[in-house]
Amino acid sequence: VLGRLAGLPTRVVVGFRPRGDGPVRAADASAWPEVLFDGVGWVPFDPLPRPDEQPRPVEEDFRSKPDDPPPSEVPEPTDQPTATPPAAAADGNAGGRRGPGTPVLVGAGTGGGLLLVGVLLLVLAGWRRNLTRARLERGDPAQRIAGAWRELTDALRLARHPAGADLAA
Structure with missing residues (x-):
């Protein structure tokens, strides 16, 4: 369905996929999609992960790798007193009481x-x-x-x- 939405000719093929040598059984019946590509022909496409493989999230392929952040400039501590008030007292909430937040x-x-x-x-x-x-x-x-x-x-x-x-x- 997604192939057809993308404008590609697709079909569903029903057949058998035997497991090794031996008789073909009803459990070997399978159905899989195929997509027609010009010059190549019908190419089988199995969108499901194989039973012996652990599925990998596709999102990992599209996430950008974060760059290393630049080193932060932390001021070095000094023994000299500063004229800047502490951040807790400077926020205008001198009583220390806070009401419930908007959320x-x-x-x-x-x-x-x-x-x-x-x-x-x-x-x-x-x-x-x-x-x-x-x-x-x-x-x-x-x-x-x-x-x-x-x-x-x-x-x-x-x-x-x-x-x-x-x-x-």
Whole structure:
């Protein structure tokens, strides 16, 4: 399929690949793709790794090798005091108190919203189940038959195939 998407003529060949000398068995049946190349002909192509080889990720072939980073220039320590305040006190957070970060707040809000939606869906499912049970199990036989008809028409309406007005229970 990928070969055809690339504009190459391809086909699937079915045959046998016997394992060494001996009889050819049903277990030797195989199917493999072939690609037609001009001047070469049909070339078999097996996209699956061989059973005796460990598959190698293709991504390794396309990752660029990182260059050696330039040596960093670290200032040498001195015994002289500096006028620069320490980095912890210079960030404007002198009290040392930090609130939750934005990702935590977004995650908590999303999780709370999903929890609320889940609870709402559970409540609706429970309400629907109680309605169905009331329609089918309560009352005399005539009421249960009418309830079953209402269940059927509700199901048809939900499936976007409403029962015609000419149909009645």
